Amino acid sequence: MDVYSKPVVFAVLSAIVILVGTVVTVFIPMLMPSTQPVSDYIKPYTAVELEGRDIYIRGGCNNCHTQTVRPLRTEVLRYGEYSKPEEFAYDRPFLWGSRRTGPDLNRVGGKYPDSWHYKHMADPQSVSGKSNMPPYAWMAQNRLDTRYSVRKTRILGYGYTEEEVVAQIADYRAKVTSPSYKSKRARNGVTPKELRDELTEMDAVIAYLQKLGRDVKKLEAGN
Numbered sequence: 001m002d003v004y005s006k007p008v009v010f011a012v013l014s015a016i017v018i019l020v021g022t023v024v025t026v027f028i029p030m031l032m033p034s035t036q037p038v039s040d041y042i043k044p045y046t047a048v049e050l051e052g053r054d055i056y057i058r059g060g061c062n063n064c065h066t067q068t069v070r071p072l073r074t075e076v077l078r079y080g081e082y083s084k085p086e087e088f089a090y091d092r093p094f095l096w097g098s099r100r101t102g103p104d105l106n107r108v109g110g111k112y113p114d115s116w117h118y119k120h121m122a123d124p125q126s127v128s129g130k131s132n133m134p135p136y137a138w139m140a141q142n143r144l145d146t147r148y149s150v151r152k153t154r155i156l157g158y159g160y161t162e163e164e165v166v167a168q169i170a171d172y173r174a175k176v177t178s179p180s181y182k183s184k185r186a187r188n189g190v191t192p193k194e195l196r197d198e199l200t201e202m203d204a205v206i207a208y209l210q211k212l213g214r215d216v217k218k219l220e221a222g223n
Helices: 007-030 047-058 073-079 114-122 137-141 149-155 162-177 184-190 201-211 214-222
Strands: none
Touching: 047 149, 047 162, 047 201, 114 137, 114 184, 114 201, 137 184, 137 201, 149 162, 162 201, 201 214
């Protein structure tokens, strides 16, 4: 039968082929086990780090900063160990990116102290004169909203109980508001007095940035 001369038959057969292809490529993989590599060395984001990540995305930071170091000598020399698949097991969505208006941040965790980040977030040019990054000082003026933190970690499958999420938030708040906090002076310099005993959006973003790449050191040591 010459289906090309029968428009109706051709349309029906085409629809069937497309439907079968859609089922095979879209729906069947949803029922299969995940192929995402997972490592015991890579830990899920804490509740505060996850809130910081959401604020990072909201602020458009991923439009200028990539989070993937390619296995090229020049990139490894500049940014650090190249990215591993295991690192992104808990990323929803991935923030690999393709534009580097600013430097790659996949290895920024631990590179600078918190004090540097407070100054940089509030006034980028104060620590990097040629930076074209806009200031984000207003983040230190916003109290961190953690009303949905438990729900977020649950939906993403991080495995934390409600008590653990509450403890993570309380512990980080105690850390940054402690008189012995090493970056207290820098934090107080950008945080209004009425919020110095609370968690701010800037605190959360810095917690997230300090997480990036730190688990990889444990992964590399374990191998």
